[in-house]
Amino acid sequence: MKRNIVIATLTAAALVAGGTVAAFAAGDDEATATQRQAGTDARAAADRDDADDDRTAAPRGSLTAADAIAAALKHTPGTALAADYEDDGSGTWEVTVVQGDGSAYDVRIAPGSGKVLGAQRDADEDSDNDDRAELAAVKGASTDAREAALAAAAKGTVTEVGLDDDSGAVAWSAETVKDGRHGEWKVALDSDRVTQDRDED
Template identity: 45%
Template sequence: MKRNIVIATIAAAALVGGGTATALAVTGDDGAPSPRSDGRAASEVRDDDVPAGEDGRDDDAGEVKSPRTTAADALTAALRHTPGTAVSAELDDEDDEDDGDNRADVLTWDIGILDSAGDWHSVHVDPGTGKVLSSHTEHDDDTDDTDDADDADDAARVRAALKSGSTSAAEAAKAVAAQGTVTSIDLDEDAGSPVWEAETRARSGTEHDWLVDLGTARVTPDRSSDDD
């Protein structure tokens, strides 16, 4: 009722003064939109009137901030393609022309997998569709007995670390996803007590580091990153 009185008063003033009444949307008892400085009701503002990033939806960074395929889903897809134990996942959006797969400037999930034979694999998963794009077995440039021994030692350390708990990389990624968009997760087997290290990115672009317990999947802030 109050809104109708205000509009009627403005219209009457315009007729008496010979001017033009400015359209206003005044919030009244019936919940109508409040006025804007440009004369449009808030409900009339379109998405393309909002500057990029103001509403947290920067199209250029959207894939990086919120990939449609989560880290957990990418890990699951990679393991279906290459069976083994997933030990890392990273949302790679950097130019990587020398990685041997000719995927420069292409945003992918890079999943690290250790198979039952002790070989390491890198599986690339599309963050939009969740499909496996490529995979390759990782080899050192100069393969000799020393390199093979190092690979075997790495595999043994990873397997020993994973025995300390039952939380997989995908389960850890799901646990930490409550803190933001997971952009990487990696097993730290060199810590006193092995943990999953994860990085998340908020809608604002702020990054945070977390630790996920292998036994309980409990998520805690990674305080050591504060010193970097």
């Protein structure tokens, strides 16, 4: 009788141990599946980030960077320091305009109609030393942001134009898209001469 009890106890213990191992095995499978899913989600997020950073996206509609700058200046008089096509799905242009008192505005332009969607004062940019230096450099320039955008348009569809002083000499910097390829250019302040931006190669 004792022998039967011992055997039954050992069998039950084996079943419990086997069940535990099975449970652990199932847990490992679930953990592995979870890790695989997390890896897939991370890759998908990275792909989305890459898509957001895709600089080969061409502006929607026929409104050019030069048109957007002209519309922004008509609405908010001043000096345009930059124009940027927002490829985040909105398709709007954002033009940075600095007025004589140093106040800076971000003017949003609709891609198709050229209608001004709004102008918001950028307090972070007000009285910024870099902006003042850029404004001073542009004041005596014979090429403004609109003319720089027009000059760079010979290289492709302009998606961004702004000032660049990375190399020590201030110049207009423009980004273009042509045949699905991204290009970066410099436009001289004293002429409409366009050269490839070698610093960005």
